[in-house]
Amino acid sequence: MCIFCKIVNKEIPAKIVYEDDYVISFLDINPRSKGHTLVVPKKHYERFDELPDEELCKLMVGVKKTIEILKKLNFKGYNIVNNNGRAAGQEVDHVHIHIIPRYGEEEAVK
Ligand code: 5GP
Ligand code: ZN
Numbered sequence: 001m002c003i004f005c006k007i008v009n010k011e012i013p014a015k016i017v018y019e020d021d022y023v024i025s026f027l028d029i030n031p032r033s034k035g036h037t038l039v040v041p042k043k044h045y046e047r048f049d050e051l052p053d054e055e056l057c058k059l060m061v062g063v064k065k066t067i068e069i070l071k072k073l074n075f076k077g078y079n080i081v082n083n084n085g086r087a088a089g090q091e092v093d094h095v096h097i098h099i100i101p102r103y104g105e106e107e108a109v110k
Pocket of ligand 1: 015028082092
């Protein structure tokens, strides 16, 4: 079972930001900025284009709900990033959307 499936199944711990029937969002273990969060479908898919359309919608709604929760961090902007394949920098083969809050010139990490 992949590492993110283990997080979905609560077999390994993660700092959960948001969860519903379809997605779970948790803090990245190696954050690029304060509040760097990963949003993953609970069902295992490797690549973004493998998700059926209706599941893509649920995933992106989960991204939006997660951003709403992260707003308490008072970021100034955010990046949404999704890597697919080794050549694109994907290290974990379970689809995940990065939400990377941005704070301006002084990036707050931790
Ligand atoms: P990728 O490079 O596949 O787009 O991103 C994988 C991300 O997963 C990385 O930012 C990495 O820090 C994060 N990550 C890898 N293993 C774990 C883990 O066990 N727990 C958490 N919370 N994040 C992880
Ligand atoms: Zn998985």
